[in-house]
Amino acid sequence: MSRFGLPDGIQACLFDLDGVLTRTASVHRAAWRDVFDPLLVSAGQPPFTDEDYARFVDGKPRRDGVRDFLAARGITPAEGSPGDSPDADTVSGIASRKNVLLLKRLEEHGVQVFPGSVAYLRVVHGSGIPTAVVTSSANGAEVIRAAGIEHLIDQRVDGVVADREGLSGKPAPDTFLEAARRLGVEPAEAAVFEDARAGVAAGRAGGFGLVVGVDRGGQADALRESGADVVVDDLSQLLDSS
Numbered sequence: 001m002s003r004f005g006l007p008d009g010i011q012a013c014l015f016d017l018d019g020v021l022t023r024t025a026s027v028h029r030a031a032w033r034d035v036f037d038p039l040l041v042s043a044g045q046p047p048f049t050d051e052d053y054a055r056f057v058d059g060k061p062r063r064d065g066v067r068d069f070l071a072a073r074g075i076t077p078a079e080g081s082p083g084d085s086p087d088a089d090t091v092s093g094i095a096s097r098k099n100v101l102l103l104k105r106l107e108e109h110g111v112q113v114f115p116g117s118v119a120y121l122r123v124v125h126g127s128g129i130p131t132a133v134v135t136s137s138a139n140g141a142e143v144i145r146a147a148g149i150e151h152l153i154d155q156r157v158d159g160v161v162a163d164r165e166g167l168s169g170k171p172a173p174d175t176f177l178e179a180a181r182r183l184g185v186e187p188a189e190a191a192v193f194e195d196a197r198a199g200v201a202a203g204r205a206g207g208f209g210l211v212v213g214v215d216r217g218g219q220a221d222a223l224r225e226s227g228a229d230v231v232v233d234d235l236s237q238l239l240d241s242s
């Protein structure tokens with residue numbers, strides 16, 4: 001390892017957003033719980049758990065999260081279409097409902113950052129290493145703006161960009177590969193920072209030079225099993241190791 005805990009040859013850093021840079025993974029999880037629990041009650045099933053979130057939803061595009069979690073409980077709603085009302089019990093309607101609840105929670109609580117991550121981002125960016133945010137969230141631009149970290153990010157590949165460009169979401173590597181392409185580096189020259197199992201798997205599948213798992217609580221083994229090269233609790237640990 002050389003500078004910033006990065007192996008020699010790493011020339012760009014690709015950061016997930018929710019749960020890596022901003023404390024918003026828990027806000028997403030709470031909004032998902034708000035939307036899934038009433039459906040589960042109607043189906044006579046136990047409530048949505050943190051493990052359900054980590055296994056089936058975390059890191060994935062919104063509609064994939066709806067489909068994958070409900071399928072795991074044997075529930076297969078109709079797809080519907082992207083314009084479906086938030087009241088509809090289709091995949092698209094449930095996804096819209098989750099977004100309404102997420103935006104309400106974000107408005108009420110604001111967006112907090114992880115200070116260690118912002119310190120790391122600032123040092124890396126300040127040293128001339130290009131940076132990107134790669135998030136499945138269609139709210140990526142707003143969350144970055146609310147966090148006040150726009151000036152530290154050179155490229156953003158979020159859920160809106162992925163939809164527009166027809167990129168498959170995590171755990172497919174496509175959004176990370178697009179970010180590397182935009183920064184002008186090969187995957188082997190880029191490091192991926194992820195807190196979600198699906199995101200770590202995407203980094204591994206893309207052949208990136210380093211996949212850093214960020215464990216925000218009890219996920220270290222699962223992140224390693226998904227393909228993380230190293231696991232840290234906080235990105236500031238990588239500054240200490242330099």
Ligand SMILES: O=P(O)(O)OC[C@H]1O[C@@H](O)[C@H](O)[C@@H](O)[C@@H]1O
Nearest residue numbers: 018028058059062136137138139
């Ligand atoms: O609903 P959004 O804002 O488009 O976000 C989609 C997904 O984005 C990811 O960043 C989160 O880890 C998931 O929890 C979330 O569901």
